[in-house]
Each structure stands twice: as structure tokens, then as C-alpha cells.
Amino acid sequence: MADAPHMDAERRAILDAILPHVPFDGWSQRALRGAAAGAGLDVAMVQLAFPGGVAEVIAYWSDAADAAMAAAYAEADGDEMRFRERITWLVRARIGAVADHREAVRRALTYLAQPQHSGAGLRCLYRTVDEMWYAAGDRATDFNFYTKRLTLAGVYSSTLLYWLDDASEDSEATWEFLDRRIAGVMRVPQRKEKLRRAGTYLPNPKRFARLVSERLREGGVG
16 A cells, blocks of 8 residues: 555545545445545545545455454553453444444455456554554464464454444444353464464464465364
């Protein structure tokens, strides 16, 4: 994603303006043009703010949701929780950060599932689970760095997908599903043998994306 901190106000305005269009137009150039009109910006300004187009807008939204999650966690004095409770709280907070735009989330996942956009999707997932672990107080960069992130990627992704179709009051069924997933991974031994080589690398999104792709081919993460 291009770095345009001097345009953050415009980027935020475009994001806020595009979200109502997405349920009808998808994550598309048409939705982006509608967002430009809604934000009172010309198309050239939108291209300057998001030179990567729709994929960059989605990535910006993901990063904004990550930041909202981390801020909410800090306000909640999450460090007083047990570590397992911290992770559960953060997953719930991350979903809560986008809960007002469920259909936009669904369409974003569909967009990022396309082969030409899968790299962007994996980078978003990496940053999200990395931020969760960092917010929870985990600063380790040893072998377990990848194991923990791969495991949490599976928990978070499956919970997000469950939530998309959850019609229960206050998403209670989703949170029960999350609790079961967390309990399940706590009982699963860490898969150190498959990821042993990862310990020789410093953390980086490309490495994580490759490991996730390998795990998906083997039958899923988590």
C-alpha cells in the first residue's frame, strides 16, 4: 500500500464514502467513482490518494480496523486479562470494528480471494494477526512467531466467516464459536516440525504469506 500520510483526511473520507456503495456495486471502479462524488473529490484526487485502486482502499480499511481494535484494547486495560482472554477480546474487537458493514466485509473477502488479489489479502491477514499478538503483549520473534500467527489466522478467519452468516442476537453464536475455536487450538500441540525452518528468518509478511499458502493447500490454517 502506498504511503500517503499527508492525504489521510482524504483517504478516510473516500473510505467512508465508498462503504455505502459496496453492497450494491461491489468493490469496483464504479463504487470508487461514487465515493469520489460522495466525498466531494474529483477522480484524479482519488487516484492520487489510492494509486493502488480498490485493493488499496480495502487494505486501508483493514489497517484502520486494526488500529481501532488496538485502541479499544488499550482503553479496556486488556493487560489485566489472562493471555487467552486477551486474544479472544481482540478477535471480537476486530470483528466489531467492521460490524456495521457486514456486506462490505463479505464482498472484500470475495475480492481478495481472486488470484490477482490474493497477495493483498494475505498481507492484510498477516498485519491483523500480527497486531493482535503485539497488542496482547507478545514481542517474541523466535520460532513460535510463525506458529502463533498461523494458528491465530485460522481462528480469526474462521470466526469472521462464521460471523458473516450469523443471525443470532448480538452475534452470540459467533462468540460461542470463537470460544470453541480458542479452546480447540489450546489442545492442539504446536506444529513445530512443519515450520522448523521459519525460525531462521526474521518476521516478514512475504514469509508468512508463503506459509499460509502452504497450509491452505494442505487443508487449511488453524
